[in-house]
Amino acid sequence: MSSAARGRRLVASTRILIDEARLGRVQKQDRIATGVLTAIVAIVMLIVVSMVAYILFEGISTLFQPGFLTQPARANGTQGGVLYQLFDSFYLLLITLGISVPISLGGAVFLVEYAPDGPIRDIASTAIETLSSLPSIVVGMFGFLVFSVQLGWKYSIISGAVALTMFNIPILVRVIQQALEDVPQAQRDACLAMGLTRWEATLHILIPEAMPAIVTGIVLSAGRVFGEAAALLFTSGMSSPVRLNFLSFNLSSPTCAWNVFRPGESLAVHIYKIYGEGSPEAQQIVWGTAALLMICVLLFNVVARIVGKQLARRMTAE
Template structure:
């Protein structure tokens, strides 16, 4: 075939494929936003949900999602950081190969299975019950592989020359990691945290049996996490936004279930979009900030 024609055909095919991806994305997002945003009002965001009557909001579900995310990150980030540093800086040979395989297996587990496992072990066996803590543990299992991989990649993307520079100045490997490699890896790590947060934020299946499907009334003025009624109490059951959407669509008893579900979906999508966009800008900003002067 004439190379020029072949080139043109290839171009056309590739552009078409890219267009399909973009069109699906735009269609999905705009469909959800167009259908959902009209129901998003200040009342919708600030009112508690209703069991039987119309006019419920998503205040508690939205807060639960954010709180669960924060707890998940508090548990999973230190573990992922340690594992990521080990894999990138210290691990070699068979052991790190084994760890990588383990991580891959963990990341390919269906989230409903992870949820059921945590349900059986934590909720039932350890008598923790449906709680934010159980949910955070389930999400940690779900989040760890992504985050570990991401941290390992962020460390790996720092050129080896930087390590040699540190070592040649008489610094220990550890000091080089903390003082040279880690600061350079931070933008990538932050981006990774935010992107994985988006996935955690939208997760439903792993939470149905762990953090539960009920949103008890909580007191937002009570800052003591050990009080049963406190909004910070990690031992209370907590329905998240994603679980709420699922529940409304399967067994919603409220007459405006469809509207609430649409509005919730719009909020969910918006939050995740904000996560993704801010990851991009924050990563760039941090990189500029870290590389220039820090007085």
């Protein structure tokens, strides 16, 4: 074998050794990174599971007490159940979504499909980001000054719902905007090539295509709205009527459950109000209400995943 061949062979062997050493370092780094990320995820899961388990452990016995879900609160909330608070929470959520979903859908469609690149889109995006970063208690104070005082709505369901709408809109706009942007551009081009207008393409093709992500985002935002407290302290108030009539549709009556101009107390606000009470009965109701609120929020997350997967599977099948 010539010296040149031996030299080439030596160089090749050296390269193999270097590549093996480099591969070993890369594999070691990969194992370290995998271990660190696994530990981080495990810590987060441990914190969440511990918090949920502790709240359920403390409140599950109260939650299953007779009348806790079917009776109104008594003695300033330290006795009785949380029937009215549970109803007010869902009623606030229903009104909030009824206002915020159409507005958010329209805003997202405008930003994605109609707003030209330039100052208009930049200003709208900045306004949405600013509104989404406001603390909820600031939104509540604004709602109190504008809706409760200036408009004369006082402490009422509608004041709380509009305040909740203010910080729910930017969340939904971002979710719907991302869902629409994920629709392939080829589908837009195909619709326009077939003679459809931009509005027809948006209404009949783009929105149905993005519907799984849109519905998932709406349900997840519903969980956040359902557990909100700070904004409602200044708008819907910390009290519910002594008696609510669910069968009455006299919307001007203070005892009509469907009257949006009556005060309403959500589950989260109810926890805040009676937490400072020193009696053992009050503490039991606090933990029972916290467990109920936790279960409801978890159900929102589970429903969001199930509905999103079902809609995605149906859209894929079609």
